[in-house]
Amino acid sequence: MVIFTIDTLDVWFGSRHTLKHVSKEIYAHEILTVIGPSNSGKTTFLRTLNRMNDLEPHFKMSGTVMFEHQDIRTIKVDVLRRKVGTVFALPLPLPLSIFDNVAYGPRMHGQRNKKMLAECVETALRRAYLWDEIKDRLQESAFLLSGGQQQRLCIARTLAVEPEVILFDEPCSGLDPISTAKVEDAMLKLKQQYTLILVTNNVKQAARVGDRTAFFLDGELIEIDTTEKIFTAPRDARTDDYIRGKFG
Amino acid sequence: MNPYRTQKIAFSFLFLANLLILVLVGVIVAVIVQKGLPAITWQFLTDVPRQGMRAGGILPALVGTLYLVAGAIVFALPIGLFAAIYLSEYAKDSLLTRLIKLAIVNLAGVPSVVYGLFGLALFVVFFKFGASILSGSLTLGIMILPLIITASREALESVPQSFREVSLSLGASKWQTIQHIVLPNAIPGILTGTILGLGRAAGETAPILFTVAAFYLPQLPGSIFDQVMALPYHLYVISTQVPNVDEKTRYGTALVLLALVLSMNLVAIVIRYKFRMKKKW
Numbered sequence: 001m002v003i004f005t006i007d008t009l010d011v012w013f014g015s016r017h018t019l020k021h022v023s024k025e026i027y028a029h030e031i032l033t034v035i036g037p038s039n040s041g042k043t044t045f046l047r048t049l050n051r052m053n054d055l056e057p058h059f060k061m062s063g064t065v066m067f068e069h070q071d072i073r074t075i076k077v078d079v080l081r082r083k084v085g086t087v088f089a090l091p092l093p094l095p096l097s098i099f100d101n102v103a104y105g106p107r108m109h110g111q112r113n114k115k116m117l118a119e120c121v122e123t124a125l126r127r128a129y130l131w132d133e134i135k136d137r138l139q140e141s142a143f144l145l146s147g148g149q150q151q152r153l154c155i156a157r158t159l160a161v162e163p164e165v166i167l168f169d170e171p172c173s174g175l176d177p178i179s180t181a182k183v184e185d186a187m188l189k190l191k192q193q194y195t196l197i198l199v200t201n202n203v204k205q206a207a208r209v210g211d212r213t214a215f216f217l218d219g220e221l222i223e224i225d226t227t228e229k230i231f232t233a234p235r236d237a238r239t240d241d242y243i244r245g246k247f248g
Numbered sequence: 249m250n251p252y253r254t255q256k257i258a259f260s261f262l263f264l265a266n267l268l269i270l271v272l273v274g275v276i277v278a279v280i281v282q283k284g285l286p287a288i289t290w291q292f293l294t295d296v297p298r299q300g301m302r303a304g305g306i307l308p309a310l311v312g313t314l315y316l317v318a319g320a321i322v323f324a325l326p327i328g329l330f331a332a333i334y335l336s337e338y339a340k341d342s343l344l345t346r347l348i349k350l351a352i353v354n355l356a357g358v359p360s361v362v363y364g365l366f367g368l369a370l371f372v373v374f375f376k377f378g379a380s381i382l383s384g385s386l387t388l389g390i391m392i393l394p395l396i397i398t399a400s401r402e403a404l405e406s407v408p409q410s411f412r413e414v415s416l417s418l419g420a421s422k423w424q425t426i427q428h429i430v431l432p433n434a435i436p437g438i439l440t441g442t443i444l445g446l447g448r449a450a451g452e453t454a455p456i457l458f459t460v461a462a463f464y465l466p467q468l469p470g471s472i473f474d475q476v477m478a479l480p481y482h483l484y485v486i487s488t489q490v491p492n493v494d495e496k497t498r499y500g501t502a503l504v505l506l507a508l509v510l511s512m513n514l515v516a517i518v519i520r521y522k523f524r525m526k527k528k529w
Binding site (some may be wrong): 042050053055057078079082083085086088090092095104105108109157158161242 | 333340341410411412413415416417418419420424428429433520
């Protein structure tokens with residue numbers, strides 16, 4: 001099932017042309033990994049999907065992005081962002097307790113019932129594989145957790161809103177290999193219920209967790225195919241060079 | 249020249265400058281405390297001035313100043329805070345908003361007597377509030393408005409942008425984000441700015457000179473349309489307008505005013521300190 005249809009998407013920030021004629025489809029319940037060197041437009045692409053780019057000054061786009069057959073510019077932005085959540089590059093807990101971090105989204109959407117909130121927080125933390133580590137520390141400040149735990153907390157916080165799509169923007173760039181493995185584990189299990197789009201600078205990570213992989217270069221979508229194909233028999237020579245580490 | 253020597257010379261100048269400030273402030277405080285402390289009695293604080301202000305206490309002036317400060321804050325804090333929220337969260341960065349910000353910063357530097365004249369023209373004469381607590385409070389409020397706006401704006405802008413992004417990415421609206429994330433983290437800074445503004449309002453003479461301050465009015469005010477005495481003006485009066493006032497009484501009044509302003513600043517410092525200890529990012 002197609003969840004996102006992107007048609008000739010161009011994005012500018014001021015005079016900088018960041019994305020050029022990008023067209024593609026994203027399917028439900030897949031992990032799409034997005035690779036490419038720095039400044040190739042991968043993060044911009046990701047932030048376009050739930051209109052986080054709208055927050056930047058001088059942002060301009062043309063073309064269409066359809067989410068569940070509806071133009072994202074006609075969907076109310078907070079509804080869109082509820083359905084399409086983001087996990088940022090750095091662990092960014094809010095200056096609240098662990099519990100309040102996870103409960104933040106549901107509370108903002110009107111959930112006041114304490115029992116429902118507690119349930120929702122537990123479910124989200126379990127799905128992010130964090131519950132067992134922190135279930136006795138829920139009232140502590142989220143800043144007391146380790147980096148890897150903070151990042152899984154951020155995943156739980158996004159899950160608590162019950163999105164359909166989760167956008168990961170280099171979620172492991174600040175983490176050690178063991179924490180990275182835990183986050184990747186969590187992602188693989190989340191695939192059954194969610195669509196995941198993972199931007200990563202780590203080519204091996206893209207190969208490990210991806211179903212399909214897209215390669216961006218200088219704002220252009222060079223190639224998109226199953227992860228296996230991209231990593232064994234890419235059609236474009238530039239893709240081949242990049243995944244072999246010849247540049248990037 | 250040897251770089252170590254130039255560094256030493258520079259350091260000694262920097263140190264001397266600090267020492268000078270410290271000594272000056274120390275001397276001022278010491279003199280006022282030494283000369284004024286003997287005047288401070290319970291009666292001095294709770295009695296009305298008597299015998300042409302040469303005896304008795306300063307109660308009406310003290311109460312008047314407290315009323316004026318309270319009135320100024322009731323007026324200036326909400327308006328200042330809303331203006332700051334608008335400027336830092338909603339206004340797009342355009343030439344107009346930059347001009348507004350520049351104007352606000354410059355307003356903070358306008359001499360207080362100008363605010364006094366402005367208050368006289370607008371509140372006392374045009375709105376016909378007369379010389380009253382209302383006119384004086386509004387004038388003081390306008391005077392500290394730029395201070396509150398600037399401090400609040402800085403406090404709001406010091407809340408990391410990433411907190412806003414996270415909140416918005418979870419589907420919270422902009423106003424929810426401001427309410428639940430930005431404001432709670434900016435409140436200590438806003439409070440600090442506000443209290444410093446209060447201290448300034450308590451100590452100024454010029455803005456209240458034409459708008460509220462009474463030369464001699466021994467009874468306490470009954471409504472906001474009454475005139476009151478105020479500490480800074482009372483101090484001016486007994487120091488220059490009334491002959492043969494005890495030195496003790498004058499310095500005692502100065503001491504009370506100083507203590508009032510300094511204690512407000514102290515509260516601001518304590519709030520800021522507590523906030524720094526709690527700050528988690």
